[in-house]
Amino acid sequence: MNDVFMCALWFAQACIAVAMLNGGIRIFIGPAAQDRILALDSLYMNGMLMLLTLGVSSQSTAYFDMALLIGLFGFVGTVALAKFLLRGEVIEP
Amino acid sequence: MTQTALPLWVTIPGTVLLVIAGLTTLVGSLGLLRLRDFFQRMHGPSMTNTVAAGATLLTSMLVASAVAARPIIHEVLIALFVSGSAPITSLLLVQAALYRNKARHSGD
Numbered sequence: 001m002n003d004v005f006m007c008a009l010w011f012a013q014a015c016i017a018v019a020m021l022n023g024g025i026r027i028f029i030g031p032a033a034q035d036r037i038l039a040l041d042s043l044y045m046n047g048m049l050m051l052l053t054l055g056v057s058s059q060s061t062a063y064f065d066m067a068l069l070i071g072l073f074g075f076v077g078t079v080a081l082a083k084f085l086l087r088g089e090v091i092e093p
Numbered sequence: 094m095t096q097t098a099l100p101l102w103v104t105i106p107g108t109v110l111l112v113i114a115g116l117t118t119l120v121g122s123l124g125l126l127r128l129r130d131f132f133q134r135m136h137g138p139s140m141t142n143t144v145a146a147g148a149t150l151l152t153s154m155l156v157a158s159a160v161a162a163r164p165i166i167h168e169v170l171i172a173l174f175v176s177g178s179a180p181i182t183s184l185l186l187v188q189a190a191l192y193r194n195k196a197r198h199s200g201d
Binding site for chain 1: 096098126135142156160168189
């Protein structure tokens with residue numbers, strides 16, 4: 001049963017890698033700036049999922065902190081970029 | 094590498110949840126890549142934000158609890174944060190896209 005679990009883990013990692021590739025393609029060909037920001041948001045979320053699956057496969061808890069930090073800073077970055085598109089500056093005086 | 098053999102109550106739900114997470118991530122990113130409009134493309138990554146993240150976090154919780162032989166639930170932190178921050182991100186992006194579309198169509 002452990003082998004089936006490892007196969008499912010590899011399947012999930014392959015799917016997340018393909019999803020990150022799709023997000024990278026959307027960053028390059030995105031027609032507007034908001035498309036690129038949306039693709040960057042999806043890219044950091046996929047990176048967080050990839051770190052979590054790596055933590056499952058290596059049975060270590062060190063990956064959890066990295067995933068939490070990626071979630072935090074990715075959210076801050078996306079909000080800052082969207083605010084810049086909306087107002088023209090990030091922190092208003 | 095010293096890997097503990099996982100018990101059966103971890104591997105059966107873990108396999109199902111990991112397959113669900115992988116398929117949902119793939120479908121969401123294909124939607125991000127192939128849909129026509131920005132407001133249609135918004136819907137793809139939200140699948141990743143909810144279903145795939147939840148399934149992966151549940152699997153991580155199960156495996157960590159089985160390895161440490163006690164309940165470990167600190168993945169709930171990521172789940173709470175992601176489910177709280179995804180609507181804010183979507184709202185801000187939609188506001189920015191509406192503003193930019195309006196500014197482009199009004200001719201300035």
